[in-house]
Amino acid sequence: MLDIVYFAWVRERIGHPREQVETGAATVADLVAELRARDPRYAAAFADPAVLRVALDQDLADFTAPLAGVREVAFFPPMTGG
Amino acid sequence: MDGHIFDPEGRYARHLILPEIGPAGQARLNAASVLVIGAGGLGSPVLLYLAAAGIGRLTLADDDVVSLSNLQRQVLHGTARLGQGKTVSARARLADLNPEVRIETHAIRFGVETAVLVAGFDLVIDCTDNLAARHLLNRACVAAGVPLLSGAIAQWEGQIGLYAPGLGGPCYACTFPEPENPPPAQSKGVVGALPGVVGARMALEAIKHLTGAGQSLLGRLWMIDTLWNEERLLRTHRRADCPVCRGKGAAC
Ligand SMILES: [Zn+2]
Numbered sequence: 199m200l201d202i203v204y205f206a207w208v209r210e211r212i213g214h215p216r217e218q219v220e221t222g223a224a225t226v227a228d229l230v231a232e233l234r235a236r237d238p239r240y241a242a243a244f245a246d247p248a249v250l251r252v253a254l255d256q257d258l259a260d261f262t263a264p265l266a267g268v269r270e271v272a273f274f275p276p277m278t279g280g
Numbered sequence: 281m282d283g284h285i286f287d288p289e290g291r292y293a294r295h296l297i298l299p300e301i302g303p304a305g306q307a308r309l310n311a312a313s314v315l316v317i318g319a320g321g322l323g324s325p326v327l328l329y330l331a332a333a334g335i336g337r338l339t340l341a342d343d344d345v346v347s348l349s350n351l352q353r354q355v356l357h358g359t360a361r362l363g364q365g366k367t368v369s370a371r372a373r374l375a376d377l378n379p380e381v382r383i384e385t386h387a388i389r390f391g392v393e394t395a396v397l398v399a400g401f402d403l404v405i406d407c408t409d410n411l412a413a414r415h416l417l418n419r420a421c422v423a424a425g426v427p428l429l430s431g432a433i434a435q436w437e438g439q440i441g442l443y444a445p446g447l448g449g450p451c452y453a454c455t456f457p458e459p460e461n462p463p464p465a466q467s468k469g470v471v472g473a474l475p476g477v478v479g480a481r482m483a484l485e486a487i488k489h490l491t492g493a494g495q496s497l498l499g500r501l502w503m504i505d506t507l508w509n510e511e512r513l514l515r516t517h518r519r520a521d522c523p524v525c526r527g528k529g530a531a532c
Contacts, residue, residue, distance in 0.1 A: 203512075205505055206434045207466055215508035249463040251456065257515045258455065258501065272512060274503060275463055276456040277432035277439045279470060280322045280409040 200229075200265070204243070205274035208250065211243035226252050227261045229271065243273075250275055291380070292334055305491035306334065310380075312490045313337040315398060317390045317417060318407030319366040320344065321470065322431050324356035325479030326405055326486070331374040331381045333487055338374065341386040341397065342366045353472040395420035403486055406430035406452075407479070411463065418443060418452035422525045427489065428452060429497075431482040435469050436507035438478035442489060442497040445518065445525040449498040453524040455516045474506060 203216045223229035230247055233240045244250070252259055253272040265271070286296060295301045295309075314335050316326055319342040330338055344366050346357045361369035367385035374383050388394050390413055398404050398420045406417050406428060414430060421428040427444035430452055443452045481502070489496050501514040520527035 203510060205503060205510070206437050207464060209505070209508075210435075210467075215505060215510060246459075246461060246463075248461070249459045253512070253514045256512055258517060272503075272514070274439075276411060276414070277434040277437060278409065278411045278414065278463075278466060279433045279435075279468070280318050280320055280407045280431075280475075 200268065201270040203270065203272040205272065206277055207275060208243050208273050212239050221265075223265055225261070225265060226254070226259065226263050226271065229265060230261065291378070295333070300493035301487075301491050305493060308491050309487065310334050310336050312402045313400070314339070314403050314405060314486065314490075315401045316340045316405045316407060317413070318342055318409065319354075319356060319370045320350065320407065320409065321353045321475030322407035322433065322479040322482060323370075324354045325476055326407055326431075326483045327356055327370060327374060328377065329480060329483035330486060331378045331383070333483070334378060334380060335490075337382045337384065339384040339386070339397075339401070340367060340370055341388055341390055341394070342370075343387055343389040353470060353475050355476070390417060392416065395423075398426050399424045401426050403489060404428050405482060405486060406432075407482075414456075415453060415458050419524055422451050429482060429486055429489065431478050433470060433474050433478050434466055436471055436474060437503070437505045438474060438481075439501060439503050440478065440482055440485060440497060441501045441516065442485060444498060445528060447498055448518075450516050450518045450527075451522060451525040454519040454522045454527070455501060457519075457522070471506070477504070477506060 199218045204212050209215050230244050234244045254268045292306050295306045312335050319340050346361045346369050357369045365387050367387045371383050371385050404421050404426050425446045429442050431440040445451050485497050488494050501516050504511045518527040
């Protein structure tokens with residue numbers, strides 16, 4: 199099981215702050231593709247992954263990074279308000 | 281302090297008796313120069329706590345005027361200041377809080393032509409309200425070799441990082457590469473106490489950085505979701521392909 203945490207407008211679009219998923223995804227990009235295919239909320243949240251960042255077990259990573267051994271994936275955008 | 285008898289009722293007494301700050305740390309704060317861009321939600325607690333801490337030279341830039349809808353969260357300003365420039369309002373409040381601080385104000389919007397403003401400061405603090413200004417400020421700070429403490433908020437959430445390639449950390453663009461397409465517009469809704477939480481933490485991180493106390497947020501991104509009680513401290517990395525710092529802090 200993989201814990202996924204969503205922040206800011208990613209969370210807003212998906213509708214919940216965290217969830218656990220059973221996945222065979224090898225990389226972050228594979229996981230994103232899996233999530234996008236779920237329903238329109240996920241498709242909207244991941245419409246342009248280039249504006250998002252991902253952290254694997256609290257370590258900033260690329261979308262090409264492997265998920266083997268990872269317990270938590272966090273997706274977040276840059277926040278911009280001041 | 282140097283040659284003075286310690287006054288337990290003095291302005292900085294509670295800093296002076298703190299082991300991690302003490303007389304040496306307070307002297308560093310009193311000698312420090314800090315530039316704060318934006319005197320709004322985040323800028324309010326940042327400016328208030330840094331003035332209270334006795335930052336020697338505190339410079340702020342903001343071209344906005346105080347409006348009624350600001351006062352739900354911008355606690356630096358007050359109802360009597362409605363319609364006045366935020367720099368005017370801020371100066372009056374900060375001078376009252378601590379007349380020992382040298383306060384400089386620029387009633388300008390930070391832009392390409394004002395980027396030279398960052399040179400020579402010990403620390404620049406990003407309290408702006410848009411992504412373009414954040415990247416512009418990062419480029420200016422990398423070019424000038426000035427550390428940048430950047431904080432941001434969205435509705436119930438916040439992020440803070442210390443960006444200083446010259447000190448071995450990433451720059452803002454290493455962590456958040458400038459996207460080709462603009463990100464989706466974010467709601468301007470924000471819970472009033474949020475900039476208090478995030479801005480006070482920024483002031484605290486500025487004090488840590490300037491005094492050398494503890495561990496700074498260099499190479500870290502602190503992120504908080506106050507609505508769902510999620511808080512993370514991420515490790516961030518320099519990127520050799522970063523167009524701003526090239527992963528080593530040299531101006532390009
Ligand atoms: Zn960089």
